[in-house]
Amino acid sequence: MKLQRNGRTKALAIGAVAVVSSLTLAACGSDNNNASSSNTSAAATTAAAGSSSAAASDCGSGQLLGAGSTAQANAVTQWVKDFQAKCPGVTVNYNANGSGAGITSFESGKVAFAGSDAALKPADVAAAASACPGGTAIDLPMVGGPIAIGYNVPGVTGLILDAPTLAKIFNGKITNWNDAAIKALNPTATLPNLAIQTFHRSDGSGTTANFTAYLAATAASDFPYTANKLWPAKSGQSATGSSGLAAQVKSVKGAISYFELSYATAGNISTAKIATGASAPVEATAANASAAVADATTVGTGADLAQKLNYATKAEGAYPITLLTYEIVCDKGNKAATLPALKAFLNYTVSAAGQSSIGSLGYFPLPAALQAKVAAEIAALS
Structure with missing residues (x-):
C-alpha cells in the first residue's frame, strides 16, 4: 500500500x-x-x-x-x-x-x-x-x-503536552514551538520561535494505529480520523520504522514524533509528559504505561486474546499512549x-x-x- x-x-x-x-x-x-x-x-x-x-x-x-x-x-x-x-x-x-x-x-x-x-x-x-x-x-x-512522544527543541526539557495540543500539532494546525497552546502548558519554559517538524511512519504500523487511536479517542475534534495503521493526516514528513522516526528526531531541530520508549532511551531523546486530567502530567515510563494497561479488557473470542486499551484514562500515574504487541x-x-x-x-x-x-x-x-x-x-x- x-x-x-x-x-x-x-x-x-x-x-x-x-x-x-x-x-x-x-x-x-x-x-x-x-x-x-x-x-x-x-x-x-x-x-x-x-x-x-x-x-x-x-x-x-x-x-x-x-x-x-x-x-x-x-x-x-x-x-x-x-x-x-x-x-x-x-x-x-x-x-x-x-x-x-x-x-x-x-x-x-x-x-x-x-x-x-x-x-x-x-x-x-x-x-x-x-x-x-x-x-x-x-x-x-x-x-x-509506552509510545513516547520524542522531541528535539533546543533548550527545552520537561515538555508537557496534552491530547488536543498533540492532535493540532500532528494535524498541522500548530506549526511553531512558541504557539500559545504550548506556552499555556509550559509557562516556565523558554519556547523558541522554531518551526515544528512532525514525522510519522511511512509504512503500515501498529504503533501508528495505537497513536491515532489515542488521538481519535481523546481529541476527535482536532484529529478527525479513525485509528489506522497508515498515517491518515495530510501534514508532516515520513520515515520508515520506529528507528527511522527516532533518527529524524535525533537529527532535526524542531522535530517531534512517536515511537516506543526503548528507541527514545537508546537514542537519548527527550520525551514529553502528557497532561491527562490527573493531578500531574504523566511521564512515559514502563511503570506508568503498565498502570494504564491494567484497565484493558479482552475483546477477542475463543483462542484470540485481543485487548482493548482505555486511551482516555485519567487514573493517577497512568500514561495513556500505550501499546501491547x-x-x-x-x-x-x-x-x-x-x-x-x-x-x-x-x-x-x-x-x-x-x-x-x-x-x-x-x-x-x-x-x-x-x-x-x-x-x-x-x-x-x-
Whole structure:
C-alpha cells in the first residue's frame, strides 16, 4: 500500500538505535530472511553454541521465521539471545519490517508468526485462512510499552503536552514551538520561535494505529480520523520504522514524533509528559504505561486474546499512549516442521524469565493473569 501525504519526505537516516539493533542481531548469525525485506529490518539468528538446558524435544529444531512490529524489535533481540542460549538447535530469524508487512508475510505463509502492535482486523483473519488450514489466525499479547512522544527543541526539557495540543500539532494546525497552546502548558519554559517538524511512519504500523487511536479517542475534534495503521493526516514528513522516526528526531531541530520508549532511551531523546486530567502530567515510563494497561479488557473470542486499551484514562500515574504487541499465529494448521520450535520460543517469551529480561529496555511484563491465558493458548497450538 502506498501512503499518500503532503509535506517534504526526508531521506532516511539510519539512527544509532537501528545500528545497535542490527549489530546485536547480526552477532547471532546470518540475517537472511525470506520474509519481505526492509532497510530497517532487525534480524536475529543463531547464537553462539553452548550447552543446552532443555531437551531437544522441548526446543524443536531448525529455522523459525517471524516478521513485523518494530515496537517489539528490541524485545525480540533479547528473547532470541536468551532462547538460543538454551536451545542452540533452533535458528530464530525475525525481520522487523513493520506490523503491516509482517501480517502480509504471515498471511502468505512466509513466516510462522507475525509481530503486531495492533490486533488483527476481520479482513486480516480472512486473508490468513490459507496459512492456517483447519484453523484461524489469533492474537497473543506478549509485551507492553509506552509510545513516547520524542522531541528535539533546543533548550527545552520537561515538555508537557496534552491530547488536543498533540492532535493540532500532528494535524498541522500548530506549526511553531512558541504557539500559545504550548506556552499555556509550559509557562516556565523558554519556547523558541522554531518551526515544528512532525514525522510519522511511512509504512503500515501498529504503533501508528495505537497513536491515532489515542488521538481519535481523546481529541476527535482536532484529529478527525479513525485509528489506522497508515498515517491518515495530510501534514508532516515520513520515515520508515520506529528507528527511522527516532533518527529524524535525533537529527532535526524542531522535530517531534512517536515511537516506543526503548528507541527514545537508546537514542537519548527527550520525551514529553502528557497532561491527562490527573493531578500531574504523566511521564512515559514502563511503570506508568503498565498502570494504564491494567484497565484493558479482552475483546477477542475463543483462542484470540485481543485487548482493548482505555486511551482516555485519567487514573493517577497512568500514561495513556500505550501499546501491547501481539504475536500472531495459527491456533491450528501450523506447519509440523516448525510447530515445536514456535511453541518453545513463545513459551519462553511469555515466561517469567522472558518477561523480566526486557524490563530494562522500556517494556513492562503482562499482568500475571494474562500471562497465564497466553501460556494456555500456546500449549494448545497445533
